[in-house]
Amino acid sequence: MSLITIKNLWKEYGDNVVLERLNLNIEEGEFCTLVGPSGCGKTTFLKMLLGQETPTKGTFLLDGKPFPDEPSIERGIVFQRYSVFEHLSVLGNVLLSMELKESKFFGRLFGKKRKEAKEKAMQMLESVGLGDAAHKYPSELSGGMQQRLSIAQSLVIKPKILLLDEPFGALDPGIRADMHTLILDLWKRNNLTVIMVTHDLHESFYLGSRLLVFDKVRYDEQAPNAYGARITYDIPVGNEKGAILTKVDKSRKKETNNYDN
C-alpha cells in the first residue's frame, strides 16, 4: 500500500475548478517536487496535503486512511517565511516541537524529560549546522539559518511526510545550494518522504526523485475557471537510488492505468 493514495480527486471553489481528476500514489521515501505555472493549483494541492484545505470529491488517503482535515503531527511543514517562532531561542524553537507534542496541557516539559528533549534538540541542531547558534534568537539569524531551524523543528518529531512550500525561494543562490545539499543529506540519512513546491525548475530536477508538473490541459477562453489543472508530467528525476526509481516507475504505471479507466 502506498503512503499517499489519490484517486479521481477534485478541488473546486464554487464554479472555479482548481484541480480535476488527480490520480497519484506516493511511496514512502520519495522526494517529490511540484512545479507548474502560477495559479495551477500546486499550492492548493500542498494545502490539501497539509490539511488546510479539503478536497471537494475523490479518494484522498494517508496510509490507507482519510487524511486528517486539519494540520496534524503526521505532516511537517516549512514555509518560505514566518515558520519559526521569533520569541523563542533557536534551541527553544526545537524544544517547542517536542513540548507541544508531548505535553498537551502545559506545552512544557520538566525535569528529566526536558533534559532528554534538550539533548535530542541539540543533536538535531548539530545535524542542520545550527549547533553554535542554539542560544540566539531567530531575528539574529540569516534567512538560510532560519530555514534550517524550521526544518530542524519539524524533523525532530519525525513526521510521516515533510512538506516544503517554496522553502528556498527567498534565499541567495549560494545559500540555496547549501540548503540543497542539506536537505538531500537529511532525506537520505533519515529515509524521509518529502513533498516540495517550487517555482525553480532547476531545483525541481536536481532535488527530487520524482517531478510532478501541474498544468491545465483544457482551457476555455470564455470561462477560464471551468477546467482545473492536472498532473501533466510525472517523471523520475535525480541521480538517486535505483530502488526508488523503480518504485516511482511502478506507481506511475498504476496511475496511468487509472487515467485510462
Place this chain on the structure above:
Amino acid sequence: MKRFMNLKPSKVTAFFLGLLPFIIAGIFYIVASDLRLAENPNDKLLPSMASFSEAIDRMALTPSKRTGEILFIEDTSASLHRLGLGILISAVLAMLIGIPLGFIPFVRAGFSPFVAAFSMVPPMAILPILFIVFGMGEIAKVALIVIGVTPLIVRDLQQRVSEIPAEQFIKAQTLGGSSWSIVIRVILPQIFPRLLDSVRLTLGTAWIFLISAEAISATEGLGYRIFLVRRYMSMDVILPYVAWITFLAFLFDYLLKKLTYKLFPWYSAGKENA
C-alpha cells in the same frame, strides 16, 4: 547650498532646537504674568515664579496643618494607586478577552461586534449606572479607568493576534499543538510585549479617566486637588500639578518602553529588522 530638506542639525543643535519652544513658552508666561501682577498683585490666573515655589513648598514639603500629611505625596500616591490598579485590571481583562477574540473564530463571531460597539460607549455618559453598580468609592474610580481603557486594549490585542502570521499557527499544529497549548506557548508570549505597547499608548486615556473620576467624587488625588483648588482659582497649585502629571505620564511611557525591551529582547530586534 543644499536644499533645506537635506540639512540636518548636529546633536547639540538639535538639543537646543528642542529646548527653544520651552524657553519661548516660559518667557512668554513670565511676561504675561508680570503684566497681570503689575496691575493686580493678587492676580491668580498667571502667578509669579515666587508663588509657584511657595505653593510647591506648601503642598510638597510642609505637612498639612489639618491632617499632618504632605498633601502632594498623599495625592500622588492615591492617584498612582488607582491608575496602576486600573491599568493592571484592564491589561489582564484585555488579554482574557482580546486573545480568544483574535484567535478563535467562534468567539470572534459571537463577541467582536459587541466589543466594537461597547468600545464606542463614552463611559462618562453612563456615570449614573456606574455609580449604582460600583458605588462612589475607590472601586468606582478604578472601574471608570477599566471601562474606559479595556475596550481600547482589547481591540488592539485582537488586531495584534490576527496579525501573527497564519504560518505560525499551522506550524504549531503540525508540531502537535492544541488550541490551548498554542495560546500559552505561541500567542501569549508573542502578544505580551504588544500588550505593553498597547498599555503605553492608552496611558493618556487612562489619565483622563482618572482625573475625571477624581473630579466627580474623591477625598484625595491629583485630579481631586486640581478641581478643588479650581474653586478659588489657585493656578499656583494647579500649574505645578499639571506639570507633575505631565512628567509622570512621560516617565511611565519611558519606563514601559525600557521594560518592554529589557524583558523581550527579541521584540525590539524583530522591530528593527522589520
Place this chain on the structure above:
Amino acid sequence: MKNIFQSTSKLLVAATLVMGLGASSLMAEVKDKFTVSWTIYVGWMPWDYAQQKGIVDKWAKKYGIEIDLVQVNDYIESINQYTAGKFDGCLMTNMDALTIPAAGGVDSTALIMGDFSNGNDGIILKGKKNLADIKGQDVNLVELSVSHYLLARGLESVGLSERDVKVVNTSDADIVAAYSSNDVTALVPWNPQLSEIMTKKDANLVFDSSKIPGEIIDMLVINTEILKDNPKLAKALTGAWFEVMSLMKKGDTKALTFMAEASGTDLAGYKSQLKSTKMFYDPKEAVEFADSSALPNTMKKVSEFSFNHGLLGEGAPDAGFIGMEFPNGKRFGDPKNIKLRFIDTYVKMAAEGKL
C-alpha cells in the same frame, strides 16, 4: 543690545495683550459695551428672561450703552473667567465672591443682592432622621462651596464640627446619581438637585438654609473699577432687574413659565423652587437687607469659614485679611485691603423710582 532686548520685550507685551492674557483693569475705562456672565439657577433665571425679552436692551439703550448677558454652563468657570477679566460682571454667591474674585485681588462690588437661599440648600441623610446622626459619616458635597458652609453651620447647630464627618468632594452634576449608590449616606446638594433627591426613597432633609436665613446670598457682582467709571451700567442693570421683579411679584404666568422652561423644569417645579428662595421682588426689601446689620455678621462668619479652609489665600494671617465694605460706612477686616463692597446706591434709586 539693550535696544534689541527692549524691542523684544515690547513685542512680547504686545503679543500677550493680543492673546487676551492682559490684566482686566487695563481695560477699565469709560466704555459703552459690557458683558455679564450668568449660569442657570432659580434666582438668576429672571436675567435670562430680561435678556430674551429685550428688557435688558431697553434699559441699556436708555443709558446709551450695550449689555450682553453670556450664559456659561459651568458656574465656577464663569466666576473664574470674570476674575480673570473676561467679563465685567457675573452672578455668584456671597461666599464665592469673597473667595474667588476678592481673594484673587479683583475688587468687586455686589450691585444687586437678588435673593437669599431659604431652603434651596439642604443636608440629606439616607435613612436617618436627625442631623446629629451625621456623626462619623462620609458626606458628599461640593467641597469649599456654599454647601460646605451650610454643613459647617449645620454641624455647629448640633454641637459637632467638621472633624466629626468626612467630606467627600462630589461634583454637583453627579450628586443625584451619587444618591443611588449604596455607599453614599449623607449629601449636601442645592436645588434643583435637592428636590430631585428628596423624591427618592429614604431621603430625609435634616437641615436646610431656611435655618440660617440670609447667609447664602445670590448676587450680581460687578468689577468695582468698571462700576466706578460706568455708573450707567449699574443703572441699566438695576432697572432691568426690578422690571422683571415686578412681573414676578404679580405672578405673571407667562414670564414664570418662560423662566421655568429655560431652566429645564415646568411652572410647578419652578414655583416650588421659588418657595425655597427668598426673592427681593420689591427694591425696598433689597435696600433693607443691604442696610441690615445681619449682613456684616454673615460676611464675618463666611470670612471665618473661608479662612479656616485656606480659601483666603495662604498669605492670609487672619479672617479679616480681605476687607469688606457695607452701606452706611460699616466695615469688616483690613481697611487697606478692601476687595469686596456691598452697596445699596442703585437699588435705592430703584426703590425711589429714580432710574
